[in-house]
Amino acid sequence: MAKKITSPSNTLQLNFEKDSHKESVKRGELTARIRLILALFLVLTGLLLLISFASSFFVGVADQSEVERNALEVIDGSDIPVKNLAGLLGAKIAHFFLFRTFGWSSVLLVPLFLLSALKVGFRKEIYSVDRLSWQVLFYVIWGSLVLGFLSYQLDLPHSLGGGVGYFLNEKLHQLIGYMSIFVILFVGLVFIILFYQLNPKPKVQAVKEVLPGTEAPVEGATAAAEDALFEEDLFDEEPSIHVDNDDLEEFRPIVPPLKSSVATEEIDIDEELSNHEIPEAPVEDDLTFTYKVAEVEPNAPVDEQEETTTETKANDLVAQFGLYDPTADLPKYQYPTLDLLKEYDVKNQTTQVTMDELKENKEKIVETLQYYGIGISKIEATIGPTVTLYEIVPKAGVRVSKITSLEDDLSLSLAAMGVRIIGQMPGKNTIGIEVANKNREMVPVRAVIGSEKFQKSNFDLPVTLGKTISNEIFVADLAKMPHLLMAGATGQGKSVGLNMLLTSLIYKKHPATLKFVLVDPKKVELSLFNKLERHFLACLPDSEEAIITDTKKVVNTLNSLCKEMDLRYDKLKDAGCRNIKEYNQKFINRRLNPNEHDFMPYIVLVIDELADLMLTAGKEVEHPIARLAQLARAIGIHLVVATQRPSVNVITGTIKANFPARLSFKVMSKIDSRTILDAGGADQLVGQGDMLLSLGSEVIRLQCAFVDTPEVEEICEFIGNQQGYASAYLLPEPDSEETGGQERGDLDLSNRDSFFDEAARLVVMHQQGSTSLIQRKLKLGYNRAGRLIDQLEAAGIVGSFGGSKARDVLVKSETELEEILKNLS
Secondary structure (H helix, E strand, C coil): CCCCECCCCECCCCECCCCHHHHHHHHHHHHHHHHHHHHHHHHHHHHHHHHHHHHHHHHCCCCHHHHCCCHHHHHHCCCCCCCCCCHHHHHHHHHHHHHHHCHHHHHHHHHHHHHHHHHHHHCCCCCCHHHHHHHHHHHHHHHHHHHHHHHHHHCCCHHHCHHHHHHHHHHHHHHHHHHHHHHHHHHHHHHHHHHCCCCCCCCCCCCCEECCCCCCEECCCCHHHHHHHHHHHHHCCCCCCECCECCHHHCCCCCCCCCCCCCCCCCCHHHHHHCCCCCCCCCCCCCECCCCCCCCHHHCCCCCCCCCCHHHHHHHHHHHHCCCCHHHHCCCCCCCCHHHCCCCCHHHCCCCCCHHHHHHHHHHHHHHHHHCCCCEEEEEEEECCCEEEEEEEECCCCCHHHHHCCHHHHHHHHCCCCCEEEEECCCCCCEEEEEECCCCCCCEHHHHHCCHHHHCCCCCCEEEEEEECCCCEEEEEHHHCCCEEEECCCCCCHHHHHHHHHHHHHHHCCCCCEEEEEECCCCCCCHHHHHHCCCCEEECCCCCCCCECCHHHHHHHHHHHHHHHHHHHHHHHHHCCCCHHHHHHHHHCCCCCCCCCCCCCEEEEEECCHHHHHHHCCHHHHHHHHHHHHHCCCCCEEEEEEECCCCCCCCCHHHHHCCCEEEECCCCCHHHHHHHHCCCCHHHCCCCCEEEEEECCEEEEEEECECCHHHHHHHHHHHHCCCCCCCCEECCCCCCCCCCCCCCCCCCHHHCCCCHHHHHHHHHHHCCECHHHHHHHHCCCHHHHHHHHHHHHHCCCECCCECCECECECCCCHHHHHHHHHHHC
8 A cells, every 4th residue: 555745845755565574574584594504504614624623633644645636536546545534525624724724723713613603593602703703813823833833843743833834933943043932922922912901900891882862772783683684785675665645644654762672573554554643734835855764773783892881891801810709819718627626426425315215205295195185196206416306196186285285294294304395397287295305415516517418508608506306407598597686594505506606607608708796795705716807807997806895895886887788788789789699799790890899798796795785885786786687688797696684675676576587595484485586495495505496487496516615716726827818807987976976075066976866855854964864764875874964064955063963954845945956956
């Protein structure tokens, strides 16, 4: 169907046929077939060269007499058959390349043909064929010169460098003697420096090309665009559109937006045009209207340098320098070995559960349950290092709650500590009853660390704590927890559990990928790890010791970690990544500018005694801990917080809500157990490393592995004696606003404490200017509360110091106070 365009001055008829698109599709299919045929030809040529060269290596000497003869003479009759696997053609090809021209460097032509076939037939490039062609051309000639030098000087086979290499080396030797090798090497180095653009300080730069009139970067022509180009080159045709002038009102060119990819779709032109209404426009009779279909710019071939993107540039850097290695700063670092851990003879321990003990316990369980009218159809026992799990299947009609209520009765009947009824076993139709063994089995740290399950774990932060009640090694990923809250009464194994967690991380992680921030208010528990300062520890720049023992410095350290968290999130935002794993992978692949980004190690904050910090600092500690627990997971900062007093004023609701993983050793009461685990059971543990680990809805009973103090000392000594970094990993300086104010005596109200407004309202509401009031209500340390009183005095809210009496409150109403706060702001 023809469309008419009426114009005032002259008329251009553009004929558009409905079948033109189908013809274009047919030509595209023909083009694809031709490309595939060409690709097969290139593959066969490459294989012919490969077989010819390989055969010539073994039978080249035997075929020497045959290749010198005329081809017709060999075909007419020869007593000596050609031994080359590619026949006479292969023998002559090998003779031409290996003996007459470039020698064995000609083998480099084989991958060029194969990669060219991959590009032509399937439009895929493992490596740029254009770039490879220049390299092969140079290396074939240069390799012929190098091998020719060896052949000429050492009287090696002539085929090593070929006729070209031998001839050129002969002339060079006559001209400059043995200096010829230096000239050849110099030429090779110049090519490598110029071609690969070697610089002393390479930088990753993103090159993006934007088409005229568009804002989206074009990273390269797609498969359909390449077909279009090949089609234009092959058939030398352009589609033309002809429209009659009479139907101008019915026609409007539909110009698709330019995109970085081209999609082909069959469209009914008449139907498409009928769906668009064109507003009428005044036209003149003598106007000549010229309409031309412009070529879409992405389909045109562009310079290789212009289509270089961040990805291709990164790939070039990786090809030159390899992937970034974060461990390169400590290349000789050696992981601690199992020889540093004690080996206990577990088999000779008389701690195994005997059959008599199993039968006795089984009979008592059955007898006690039957006394309360509970029938059992099946009972099984699983022996663990600390407890034995008895799984029972009650008879039909028995309520589970009736069995779980008999926990105390079973403990009395079995005369054993640590009896715990689990209820329904996860994924089973049984009820679990845990009974402590009379003789416990020790779990050595060497057996756990050296287990295949731990050694082959590929977690980001693998930790192993010990064995389950079924004697299986327990391995978890701290990065998935993502924070761990620990509790346990004094002497129940909490410190050993912390040492076990740190030891397992040290055995699996390199110092470049992991840092510890250790907070030890008791000053003796974590001091074993001070020798790891230049390897694994992180601290503030002005810290005398990497392990924080001073409560006053803990607040600064926590605020510093919050600042580190904010800085890391800024880097993730700039890099377009969602978490530390994506960011580090991108940096390793050299897709980030090293002047703006760096490799991020994981940071694990370990607080040995939270109760002491909450008592002395209160909200100054609670706020940053809660903020880190809420946000720090994605950027690789994880918290392990331990306390021996799991009361509600230590483990507050804010802290507890952000620690989904809880670990409890034996505690003194059911209230403490519910505070830490939201469930009972921790008060019924048997101590000495017996613990419950809560991971969401699942509670697992474990026996913590025993790592002795001398073992930890040997591990730290082994690492500390190795070459380390110049200092500990330095955290950023916290903002002065976060550090709790300035030194006493400097009362600049423009830099008030962050709790100033809250303290002012508290004092005015109670009409009592007391330091203890602020300390108690806001849960702050004494020094900071005193600092707030001094600032309130400087602001005219409270009076001067009056000895043991509380200060007078000078502001009597909240309205007056709000006016003062507004003026200060």
